[in-house]
Amino acid sequence: MKVLLIFPPQWTPFRPYLSLPSLTAYLQEHGVNVVQKDFNLEAYDLLLCKDYLTKIGGQLKSQFAALESKESLAPGIEQKLYSDLFMAKSLVPELIEKVESAKATYRDPVNFYDPDKLAAATHIITESLTSIALAHYPTSMGLSSFDMPSFTGSFASLKRATENRLENPYIELYEQHLLSFIDNEKPGLIGITISGESQLIPALTLSRMLKSQGVKAHISIGGYVVSMLAEILPKYPDLFNEFFDSAIINDGEKPLLDLVRHLEQGKSLDGVPNFIFMDAERIKANPKETPENINCLPPPTFEGLPLNEYFSPDPVLPVLSSRGCYWARCAFCTHSLAYGMTYQIRDAGKFVDDLEILSKRYGVTHIALSDEGTSPASVGRISDEILRRGLKVRLSTSIRPEKQFTPELCRKMAEAGLREVYIGVESACDRVLGLINKGTSCAIDEEVLRNIHEAGIWDHVYIMFGFPGETMEEACQTFDFIEKNTGIIRSLGISNFSVGRNSRVMKHPSEYGVTLPDAGDDLDFKLYIPYQTSEGLSDVEGWQLTEDCYAKVAVKLEGDVLLEKIGHHYDKGCILPQYLSHYESTDPFLSTVVKVKPPATPPRRTINSKSRLALKPGVTMETLQFNLRQIRKNITDGAKSVVYREPTITLCEPGQARFKRVADNAAEILKLCDGQNTLAQISQKLARRFSVPPFVIERDAIAFMQPLYDEGYVTFQS
Known part of the structure; x- marks a missing residue:
């Protein structure tokens, strides 16, 4: 078959x-x-x-x-x-x-x-x-x-x-x-x-x-x-x-x-x-059975998949060193349920065999561990085996902030080729960590982050706002923690709490002061359930804190500006590890790469009667039946006003998501701005058409066109 x-x-x-x-x-x-x-x-x-x-x-x-x-x-x-x-x-x-x-x-x-x-x-x-x-x-x-x-x-x-x-x-x-x-x-x-x-x-x-x-x-x-x-x-x-x-x-x-x-x-x-x-x-x-022994499974095969067609110059291949989560107690998490609440670790020797097979068979150096969380003991054994064999690979994985991630272990991980870790810190408030049942503390989190950073490993830190019962003051502690540790946190993944299907919060909502909707069957196929809390932050406040943290705190991290720019949040296991490997010998923390180059500002030119102008490439002019400027204002203000037909001439640069309304007489000038005619020649043509002295039109044309040039809607043609 x-x-x-x-x-x-x-x-x-x-x-x-x-x-x-x-x-x-x-x-x-x-x-x-x-x-x-x-x-x-x-x-x-x-x-x-x-x-x-x-x-x-x-x-x-x-x-x-x-x-x-x-x-x-x-x-x-x-x-x-x-x-x-x-x-x-x-x-x-x-x-x-x-x-x-x-x-x-x-x-x-x-x-x-x-x-x-x-x-x-x-x-x-x-x-x-x-x-x-x-x-x-x-x-x-x-x-x-x-x-x-x-x-x-x-x-x-x-x-x-x-x-x-x-x-x-x-x-x-x-x-x-x-x-x-x-x-x-x-x-x-x-x-x-x-x-x-x-x-x-x-x-x-x-x-x-x-x-x-x-x-x-x-x-x-x-x-x-x-x-x-x-x-x-x-x-x-x-x-x-x-x-x-x-x-x-x-x-x-x-x-x-x-x-x-x-x-x-x-x-x-x-x-x-x-x-x-x-x-x-x-x-x-049918009844459930225990899964196949992880040590009896073959390494994954990527035969038949077009590895050169993924959106990546070099394949990043996923692999598992464990299945399930060894902690499996966080109140918000449901990932362990996908493994039937079982946890298995692949023998370090077998796992490094997998790495060697994938590396040789597909010519790859980038391997992404898809573990829910690789334990300190497991990553230590894997690192030892990689170093013993002299295998040249670059790895990324997810970990819990455990005190066993000592400076010595982190240095060994880095030496074995681990370039990036994703760490679920969640909160910098010990009380909230207790509510989550995270099993860590703020002090341990900070110690582990420092050890990882000093070993030369990029740490991508996950935090979460709005866990039921968290107060605004406690959320601010997380803000403060990040700002205090901008020197050891490279980048952030920020989210707000949500009630996942089958999570402990969903199954025992009253323990967390959560009320779930009595929706009958209406939400059966949703993985995240709307909720209300009896105390602490609301769902809306959690969303707002997430946005505020990105806007006010994440921008202070050296790595986050670059990562937002290149889209790291789409796939943390691909783009960032490749950048880290590519610049490993010249810029291991991407310190120069992350510096955003200021846009070049061309010298301002003054428009005169001899100027030959044209719409900038990508800019269009169109007559709309409604006033787009008023519509956008209504949207921004949340206004409940109906808009009626009002034909308007609009310049639009869709690539920059901007537009500008122009007057009818300015539009007549723009229609003739083809990069060939000077403003003086355009003024002569319009003067004959409208029986107006040329100098009047020329004066108005210069006044119209200068701000359009300054704003980047028109450009000089040589």
């Missing part, structure tokens, strides 16, 4: 996700014919191309024209949509021109390491995704996100979202580029991974389309999201009738292999562990 494993959109395109390579290696070791397909990566190239963006540009123009034809625009959503559509449809020509070079920058071994070029490429790609989403309004999408507001969390809204062609861009994409591939492969089993909430709708859209077309293969879903929904899935028989045949919970190796064998032999599926399926009109959830 052939097995086809699919990784669907929407996920980051920077490196392979580990689930498919791990499952493929395990199945192949047991003689199963497996094809792994990263359609998430393929989707980026299909969406981010000239042809598709040209089509999107036409859709945006049609949507904007529909609003332009109205007599008035309602406050709020309609006015914002008008503004967004205008900017997007104006920007699309630039996106069409630059999108291929933007993708090429990510894959270029020289341009990738120029932060200015990488930032420009990131801007083009993110704006392209924004425009694509706007053409499917109200959908939104980015390099790590996909959201359809019409999907509210209920099963009914999930069904609507997976068949809504206007809002769901993946229906057409699957029809044109994936379904025929699946048909040609003729698999007996199709496995679809759903690792993040951003993949839920795209993945179930695909599985539903396959079922509706009568694909003969057994369709099974798995991954983190499926494990989080394990108690929800059996409530909905229609899921198993319309979307898929089965679901695998927790680690997938043993259940998937057993499923293959049972299907091949035509046996009942009752014996497949960690498995939910429909049998004779009844949904059954």
